[in-house]
Amino acid sequence: MYQSILFLVVTGISVYFFAKNLAKIRRNILLGKDLDRTDQPALRLKTMFKVAFGQTKMTTRPLPAFFHFIVYIGFVLINIEVLEILIDGIFGTHRVFAGLGPVYDLAIGFFEILAALVTIACVVFLSRRFIYKVQRLNAPELKGFPTKDAAGILIIEIVLMGALLKMNACDQLLQARNIEHYVHAGSFPVSQFLVPFFESWSTESLVLMERIYWWFHILGIFAFMNYLPFSKHFHIILAFPNTYYSNLQPKGEINNMASVTQEVKLMLDPAAATPEGYTPPSSFGVKDVQDLTWKNLLDAYSCTECGRCTSMCPQNLTGKKLSPRKIMMDTRDRLEEVGRNIDKNGSFTPDNKNLHSYISEEELWACNTCNACVEACPININPMEIIVEMRRYKVMEESAAPGSLNSMFSNLENNQAPWQFSPADRGNWMHEA
Amino acid sequence: MTTEFKVHTLAEMAANGQEAELLFWVGCAGSFDERAQKITKAVAKLLHKAGVKFAVLGTEESCTGDPAKRAGNEFLFQMMAMQNISVLNSYQVKKIVTACPHCFNTIKNEYPQLDGHYEVVHHTTLLNQLLNEGRLKIEGGAFKGKRITYHDSCYLGRANEVYEAPRALIEKLDAALVEMKHSKAQGLCCGAGGAQMFKEAENGKQEVNMLRAQEMLETGATTVAAACPFCMTMLRDGIKNNNKEQEVQVLDVAELIANAMDL
Numbered sequence: 001m002y003q004s005i006l007f008l009v010v011t012g013i014s015v016y017f018f019a020k021n022l023a024k025i026r027r028n029i030l031l032g033k034d035l036d037r038t039d040q041p042a043l044r045l046k047t048m049f050k051v052a053f054g055q056t057k058m059t060t061r062p063l064p065a066f067f068h069f070i071v072y073i074g075f076v077l078i079n080i081e082v083l084e085i086l087i088d089g090i091f092g093t094h095r096v097f098a099g100l101g102p103v104y105d106l107a108i109g110f111f112e113i114l115a116a117l118v119t120i121a122c123v124v125f126l127s128r129r130f131i132y133k134v135q136r137l138n139a140p141e142l143k144g145f146p147t148k149d150a151a152g153i154l155i156i157e158i159v160l161m162g163a164l165l166k167m168n169a170c171d172q173l174l175q176a177r178n179i180e181h182y183v184h185a186g187s188f189p190v191s192q193f194l195v196p197f198f199e200s201w202s203t204e205s206l207v208l209m210e211r212i213y214w215w216f217h218i219l220g221i222f223a224f225m226n227y228l229p230f231s232k233h234f235h236i237i238l239a240f241p242n243t244y245y246s247n248l249q250p251k252g253e254i255n256n257m258a259s260v261t262q263e264v265k266l267m268l269d270p271a272a273a274t275p276e277g278y279t280p281p282s283s284f285g286v287k288d289v290q291d292l293t294w295k296n297l298l299d300a301y302s303c304t305e306c307g308r309c310t311s312m313c314p315q316n317l318t319g320k321k322l323s324p325r326k327i328m329m330d331t332r333d334r335l336e337e338v339g340r341n342i343d344k345n346g347s348f349t350p351d352n353k354n355l356h357s358y359i360s361e362e363e364l365w366a367c368n369t370c371n372a373c374v375e376a377c378p379i380n381i382n383p384m385e386i387i388v389e390m391r392r393y394k395v396m397e398e399s400a401a402p403g404s405l406n407s408m409f410s411n412l413e414n415n416q417a418p419w420q421f422s423p424a425d426r427g428n429w430m431h432e433a
Numbered sequence: 434m435t436t437e438f439k440v441h442t443l444a445e446m447a448a449n450g451q452e453a454e455l456l457f458w459v460g461c462a463g464s465f466d467e468r469a470q471k472i473t474k475a476v477a478k479l480l481h482k483a484g485v486k487f488a489v490l491g492t493e494e495s496c497t498g499d500p501a502k503r504a505g506n507e508f509l510f511q512m513m514a515m516q517n518i519s520v521l522n523s524y525q526v527k528k529i530v531t532a533c534p535h536c537f538n539t540i541k542n543e544y545p546q547l548d549g550h551y552e553v554v555h556h557t558t559l560l561n562q563l564l565n566e567g568r569l570k571i572e573g574g575a576f577k578g579k580r581i582t583y584h585d586s587c588y589l590g591r592a593n594e595v596y597e598a599p600r601a602l603i604e605k606l607d608a609a610l611v612e613m614k615h616s617k618a619q620g621l622c623c624g625a626g627g628a629q630m631f632k633e634a635e636n637g638k639q640e641v642n643m644l645r646a647q648e649m650l651e652t653g654a655t656t657v658a659a660a661c662p663f664c665m666t667m668l669r670d671g672i673k674n675n676n677k678e679q680e681v682q683v684l685d686v687a688e689l690i691a692n693a694m695d696l
Contacts, residue, residue: 060619252592253542257507261547264511285505312615314622314645319638366635369503369627370587375618391505405504408631412509416495417461418631427491429463429470430440 003211007089007218014222021229025301028339032294037245044244047380052243057378061308064128067121071157074118075236078111078164085218095171098185108186112168115161116190122154122161136307141326146232146305153233160220167213169194170206179203238302239379245295246380251371254388260284285392288354289335292386299381300332309373309383315366322366324373324383330358331386355390364390365402438481442491443524453488455480456526458540460533461496462662468669469662475691476532476556482696483568487530493520497539504628511547514539518549532556532687534588534661535626541593555589557599557660557686564605564690575693576606582613582654583686584645584668585620586661599660599686606693608656613648621645623667630663646671650681657683 050056058065087096129137168191174182228234259281309324310316316323334355342348367387374382394400408418416423463473480487498513529551531537541553563569589595596617603610615621624641649657659665668683
C-alpha cells in the first residue's frame with residue numbers, strides 16, 4: 001500500500017515538472033513570429049510519417065541508420081511495458097497484463113530482445129563518439145555540455161535496459177520458486193542468462209532486488225523524461241511536429257518579405273496610394289530570436305546535434321568556421337537565455353545581447369545557400385533560413401555587408417548586373433554569334 | 434558546319450508584329466562573361482536548329498536580383514524583380530528558358546509573389562524534351578564512350594530537384610556517365626552560390642572549388658559537364674589550380690550537345 005502511495009506521489013511530481021517545462025518550451029517557441037504552416041494537411045501528415053516515423057532521411061548513412069532504428073523501435077515498444085509498470089505501481093498488482101497469456105509471453109520476450117539490441121546500439125554509438133572519434137561527433141561546437149549530454153543519454157539507456165533485464169531475472173526465479181504474488185508469465189530469452197548470478201540468493205533478497213530494479217527502472221524513466229526538456233534528446237518528441245510543419249515549397253525559394261514589397265512599391269511609384277492603416281515596418285531581418293519564426297525556434301529545440309548538416313556543408317568541409325549545427329545550437333542557447341530572462345523579469349528585459357552575439361559575421365557571410373544542410377537534416381530543420389534572415393538584418397539595418405558585396409550591390413543598382421559592365425553591352429554576344 | 438542566323442529581341446519582334454513562343458533569358462553571366470557567352474551561343478544555336486521561335490530581351494534584361502537576395506538585400510532584390518516583371522509582363526511573356534539555374538530558381542520560385550507568373554524551364558530540361566520529341570537529333574558520336582562526370586548545380590538540383598534531365602542528355606551522347614563522391618541530392622556546391630561568387634572566401638583550409646575539383650579528378654573523367662555558368666567558372670578555376678586543364682575540360686551540357694551535333 002505505501003508503495004502505491006509513494007509511486008503516485010513520484011509519478012505526480014515527475015509529470016508536474018515535465019508538463020511545466022514543456023509549457024515553458026512552448027512559450028519560448030511561440031515568442032517567434034507568425035507563420036502559416038497549416039496548409040496541405042494530407043501532405044504534411046505524409047511527410048511526418050515518411051520522415052519522422054519512417055526515418056527515410058537517415059538512410060543516406062546505413063550504419064547509424066540501422067542502430068538508430070533499433071533504439072527508436074526499442075524506445076517506442078518497450079514503453080508499452082511502461083504502461084503495465086504504471087498500472088502495477090498504482091494498484092500494487094504484479095504483471096497486470098499477464099492474463100493475456102501467450103501474447104504477453106511473446107511481448108515480454110520480444111521486449112527483452114529489443115532491450116539487448118538497444119544496449120548493443122548504445123555501445124556502438126558511444127564507441128563511434130569516443131573510440132572511433134567520428135568527425136562530425138567531435139566538432140568544436142560539441143565541447144562541454146553537448147558531449148556530456150550525448151554520453152549521459154546513452155549511458156542512461158544502457159543502465160535502464162540493464163535494470164529491466166535484471167528485474168526479469170529476479171522475477172523468473174521467484175516465479176520458479178512458486179512465490180505468491182509472482183504470477184507465472186512472460187518469456188525471458190535474454191534475462192535467463194542472468195539467472196545463474198541470482199540463483200543462490202534467498203527469496204527475501206530476490207523480492208527486494210526485484211523491487212529495487214523495478215523502482216530503479218521506473219524512476220530512471222521519470223528522470224529521463226524530466227531531463228529531456230534540457231537535452232538535445234528532446235528530438236524524440238519534437239521530430240514529429242517538426243516534420244509535420246516542414247517547408248513544402250521548393251528548397252530554392254527564399255521567402256518574400258511582404259513588408260519590403262510595400263516599401264519598394266512606394267519607392268518605384270511615389271504617387272501610388274498607401275494602403276489604409278499601413279505602418280512602415282520597424283525593422284528588417286533577424287536581430288534576435290524573437291524575430292525568427294516559431295518554426296525556426298521549433299527547429300532549434302528539435303535539433304539533436306547529429307551534425308549531418310555540418311558534415312555536408314561545403315564551407316565547413318573546407319575548414320571554415322561556419323557550421324549549420326552550431327547555428328541551431330546557438331539559436332536554442334539564446335532562446336533559452338531569453339526564456340530565463342522572461343522567467344526572472346516577467347517579460348523580456350534587454351540584456352545587451354542578441355542572436356548576433358552568438359553567431360558571428362564570419363559564419364553568416366560564409367554560407368553558399370546551397371541547401372546541403374537542409375537536405376541532410378533527418379528531421380527537416382532549416383539552418384540556412386536563419387543565416388539569410390540574419391544577413392538581412394546586417395544589410396538592411398546595419399549596412400554591414402562585406403565591402404565586396406557592397407560593390408556588387410552598387411553594380412546591380414548602376415549596371416543591372418553584379419559586375420561593372422555597361423548595360424548597353426548586354427546584347428553584344430548576339431552580334432558575335 | 435557553321436550556321437549563321439540572327440537572334441531577335443522581343444522588342445524587334447513586337448515591332449514587326451511577330452510573337453515569340455519562348456523567351457530565352459540569358460542572364461548576366463551568359464551575357465557578359467566570355468566563357469559563359471559560348472554557352473549562350475550553344476543554347477541559341479540548338480533552339481534555332483530545333484525550330485523554336487524564341488527571342489531574347491537584349492538590353493532590356495537585368496539581373497534577376499538573386500545575388501542581392503541571397504546576400505540579404507531584399508530591397509535591391511525586389512526593385513530588380515519588379516522592374517524585370519514589368520518588362521516581362523509588358524511583352525506578355527508566358528514561357529521562359531534559361532541556362533542559369535540562379536535565374537531559373539528566382540524567376541520560377543520568387544517572382545510569383547511579386548506578380549510575375551511564367552512557365553520557367555532550365556535549358557537542360559528543354560533540350561531533353563526537344564531530343565525526345567525528335568526536334569533535335571544527335572548523329573555524330575563526338576563523346577561516344579568518353580568518361581563524363583556531371584556536377585549538380587545546387588540551384589538546379591537540391592533547390593528545384595532537376596537531377597535527371599542533364600544526365601539523360603549526357604546518356605544520349607553514348608558517353609559513360611560517372612558520378613562523383615557527392616552527387617544529386619548530396620551534391621557538393623562549387624562555391625559560388627549565396628553571393629560567394631562576388632567576395633573572398635572566409636579563412637579555412639581550402640577553397641570550396643578545389644575540394645570539388647578533387648572529387649571530379651577522382652572519377653577519372655576527361656570531361657566535366659556543368660549546367661550553370663557560375664559553376665563553370667568555379668570548376669574551371671578548380672581544375673586549373675590543380676594543373677589539370679590540359680587533361681580535363683569543363684563544358685556545359687548544352688555545349689556537349691551542340692558539339693555532338695557539330696553546331
